[in-house]
Amino acid sequence: xxxxxxxxxxxxxxxxxxxxxxxxxxxxxxxxxxxxxxxxxxxxxxxxxxxxxxxxxxxxxxxxxxxxxxxxxxxxxxxxxxxxxxxxxxxxxxxxxxxxxxxxxxxxxxxxxxxxxxxxxxxxxxxxxxxxxxxxxxxxxxxxxxxxxxxxxxxxxxxxxxxxxxxxxxxxxxxxxxxxxxxxxxxxxxxxxxxxxxxxxxxxxxxxxxxxxxxxxxxxxxxxxxxxxxxxxxxxxxxxxxxxxxxxxxxxxxxxxxxxxxxxxxxxxxxxxxxxxxxxxxxxxxxxxxxxxxxxxxxxxxxxxxxxxxxxxxxxxxxxxxxxxxxxxxxxxxxxxxxxxxxxxxxxxxxxxxxxxxxxxxxxxxxxxxxxxxxxxxxxxxxxxxxxxxxxxxxxxxxxxxxxxxxxxxxxxxxxxxxxxxxxxxxxxx
Ligand SMILES: *Cc1c(COP(=O)(O)O)cnc(C)c1O
Numbered sequence: 001x002x003x004x005x006x007x008x009x010x011x012x013x014x015x016x017x018x019x020x021x022x023x024x025x026x027x028x029x030x031x032x033x034x035x036x037x038x039x040x041x042x043x044x045x046x047x048x049x050x051x052x053x054x055x056x057x058x059x060x061x062x063x064x065x066x067x068x069x070x071x072x073x074x075x076x077x078x079x080x081x082x083x084x085x086x087x088x089x090x091x092x093x094x095x096x097x098x099x100x101x102x103x104x105x106x107x108x109x110x111x112x113x114x115x116x117x118x119x120x121x122x123x124x125x126x127x128x129x130x131x132x133x134x135x136x137x138x139x140x141x142x143x144x145x146x147x148x149x150x151x152x153x154x155x156x157x158x159x160x161x162x163x164x165x166x167x168x169x170x171x172x173x174x175x176x177x178x179x180x181x182x183x184x185x186x187x188x189x190x191x192x193x194x195x196x197x198x199x200x201x202x203x204x205x206x207x208x209x210x211x212x213x214x215x216x217x218x219x220x221x222x223x224x225x226x227x228x229x230x231x232x233x234x235x236x237x238x239x240x241x242x243x244x245x246x247x248x249x250x251x252x253x254x255x256x257x258x259x260x261x262x263x264x265x266x267x268x269x270x271x272x273x274x275x276x277x278x279x280x281x282x283x284x285x286x287x288x289x290x291x292x293x294x295x296x297x298x299x300x301x302x303x304x305x306x307x308x309x310x311x312x313x314x315x316x317x318x319x320x321x322x323x324x325x326x327x328x329x330x331x332x333x334x335x336x337x338x339x340x341x342x343x344x345x346x347x348x349x350x351x352x353x354x355x356x357x358x359x360x361x362x363x364x365x366x367x368x369x370x371x372x373x374x375x376x377x378x379x380x381x382x383x384x385x386x387x388x389x390x391x392x393x394x395x396x397x398x399x400x401x402x403x404x405x406x407x408x409x410x411x412x413x414x415x416x417x418x419x420x421x422x423x424x425x426x427x428x429x430x
Contacts, residue, residue: 015351016416019429024416027311034306038299045221045295052085053292063285070279079287080275083243083255086291087228087235091261093275094239096283097268098252100383101217101238102129108213108236108254109133109176111267115147117175120210122166122199123191124154127184127215128369137370149173159189161199170206177203180215181227182329185393185401187320192328193223197230204231211260217241218329218385218403221298234260239287240384242298242330246406247290249283249381297386298330301404304388304411305332308402311415315429318397330386330404335397336422342398344425346376348418349390349402352410353378363394371395388414 011021062075070076076094083092098104113119119134131137135144144150151174153165179199183190191199200212213234214227220242228235237243239251254264265275280287309332310323318335321327336342346361356378363372371393379387385404388411392400402418405411423429 011413011416014413014417016413016420017423020416020420020423023314023429024307024311024412024419027314028307028412031303031306031310035303038302038306041224042221042295042299044224045298048224049082049086049292049295052082053288055085056081058082058288063288065282065284066279067281068279069277071276073278073280073284075284075288076278076280077275079284079291082288082291083253087226087255089228089235089255089261090258092253092255093261093264093268094251094253094287095268095278096239096249096251096280096287097278098239098254099250101215101236101241101252102127102133104236104238104252104254105130105178105213105215106133107252107264107268108234108260109143109178110146111263112211112213112234112260113143113146113148113175116173118149118151118171118173119143120166120169120174120177121150121152121180122161122169122177122203123179124188125152125186126178126180127217130178130215131370155188161202163202166202167206170203170210174207174210176211176213178213178215179227179232180217181219182215182217182331183320183333184217184331185399187333187399189321190219190327190329190331192326193219193225193227193230196227196232200227200231213256218331221295222302222328222330228255233257234264239290240381241386242301243291243294244287244384244386245290245293245297246380246384246386247286247293249286251283251287297406300406300408300411301330301386302327303408304405304415305330305403307412308332308334308415308418311419315419315427332402333399334402335399336392337397339394339398340425341422341427342392342394342400343374344421344427345400345402345418346374346390346392348421349376349388349414350378351421352414352417353388354410355380369393390418 066073132139135142216235216237234256239248320333363374375391377389388405
C-alpha cells in the first residue's frame with residue numbers, strides 16, 4: 001500500500017483540495033526541527049507530572065466519587081498535592097466548583113484584596129472578561145464596588161516593561177499585581193515565565209510585600225518552567241484549557257503560597273470551611289487523567305499554532321506571534337483583514353471538528369465581551385479551548401484567535417480546512 005497516496009486521498013475525501021494540501025505539506029516540511037524541540041519539552045513535562053503522581057502515591061482509591069459536603073475527599077486533596085508539586089508551589093486549590101478561568105481569577109483577586117487596596121496591572125489591559133471583574137467597565141459586584149481601586153501601566157510599544165512607570169504606579173496600598181502571561185485578545189507578545197520572573201523581582205524590589213498573581217491561561221506546559229518557578233505568589237488557570245488535557249469537564253486551579261491558597265479556599269466556600277468541603281461528584285478521574293495527558297496535548301496544540309502561523313504568514317497575512325517566534329502559550333492570532341475571511345476561517349475549524357461539524361458558526365454578543373464574537377468549537381466539552389477552536393471579536397483587523405487541538409493531526413486538518421474555506425470564499429492562493 002502506498003501510504004502517502006492513501007493519506008492524500010483521505011484529505012481529498014475530507015474536503016481539502018490538492019493545492020491547499022500541497023502548500024500545507026510544503027510549509028510543514030520546514031517545521032520538523034521545531035516540532036522535535038516541542039516533543040522534548042513535552043517529554044520533560046511528562047516526567048514532571050509523572051513524578052508528582054508517583055511522589056504522592058496516586059492510587060485507585062483516589063478515583064472515588066464524593067457527594068454532599070465532600071468531607072475527607074482524599075482524591076481531591078491528593079490531586080491538589082499533585083498540582084502543587086508540579087507547579088512547585090506550597091499549595092494548590094483545584095476544583096470543579098471553579099466554573100472557568102475568569103472565575104478562578106476573580107476568586108484569586110477577591111480572596112486577597114481588601115477594601116482600600118489597589119490592584120495593579122503592569123502589563124497593560126487585562127483579558128476582556130476581567131474588565132467587569134475589576135470594574136474597569138462598571139459592573140454589579142465588581143472589585144471597584146468593594147472599594148478596591150485599579151491602576152494600569154501599559155507595555156512599551158516594543159512589548160517591554162515600562163519599569164519607570166511601574167515604579168511610579170506603586171503606591172503604599174498597592175496590594176497585588178496581576179500579570180497576564182498570554183496575550184489574550186491583544187496583539188502584544190506573550191510573556192515567558194523567565195520574563196515574568198524579571199517583572200516579579202522588580203515589583204518586589206519596589207515593594208517587598210506586594211503579591212504577584214499570574215493569569216497562566218493557555219501557558220501551562222508550553223515551557224519547562226512556570227511562573228511559580230519565578231516567585232509568583234499565585235498562578236491561576238482554567239481546566240478546560242491546557243492543564244485539563246481535554247478531559248477535565250470543568251474547573252479551575254490556583255497554585256501558590258499556603259497563605260494565598262488558604263484565602264482562596266475560604267473565599268470559594270466559606271470562612272471556617274475552606275478547602276474541607278466541595279464534593280467531586282465523580283469528576284475526579286478525568287481531572288487526574290487530563291493532567292497526566294496535558295503535556296502531550298499542549299504540545300500538539302502548540303504544533304498546530306506554529307503550523308497555522310507559518311502557513312498564513314506564507315500567504316501574506318499578519319500573524320502574532322510570527323511562525324518562527326519562540327512560544328510561551330498556545331494561542332495564534334491571525335489578522336484576516338476581512339469579516340468574510342474571519343467567518344470562513346471559523347467555518348473551516350468547525351467543519352473539521354469531531355462534534356458539531358455540520359454547524360455554521362455565527363457572531364453573537366457573548367457575556368463579558370464588548371464586541372460581537374464569532375466562535376468555532378466542535379468540542380466534547382462545551383467551550384473547551386484546549387480542543388481545536390477559533391474565535392475572534394468582529395472588529396478591525398478581524399483577527400482570529402486560534403488554539404487547541406487534542407491531537408496534532410486534528411489541528412493540522414482543522415488548519416487545512418480553514419484555508420480551504422478561505423479559498424472557497426474567494427481568497428487566492430497565489
Ligand atoms: C481564557 C482566558 C481567561 C478566562 O477564562 P474563561 O475560562 O474563558 O473564563 C482569562 N485570561 C486569559 C489570558 C485567557 O486566555
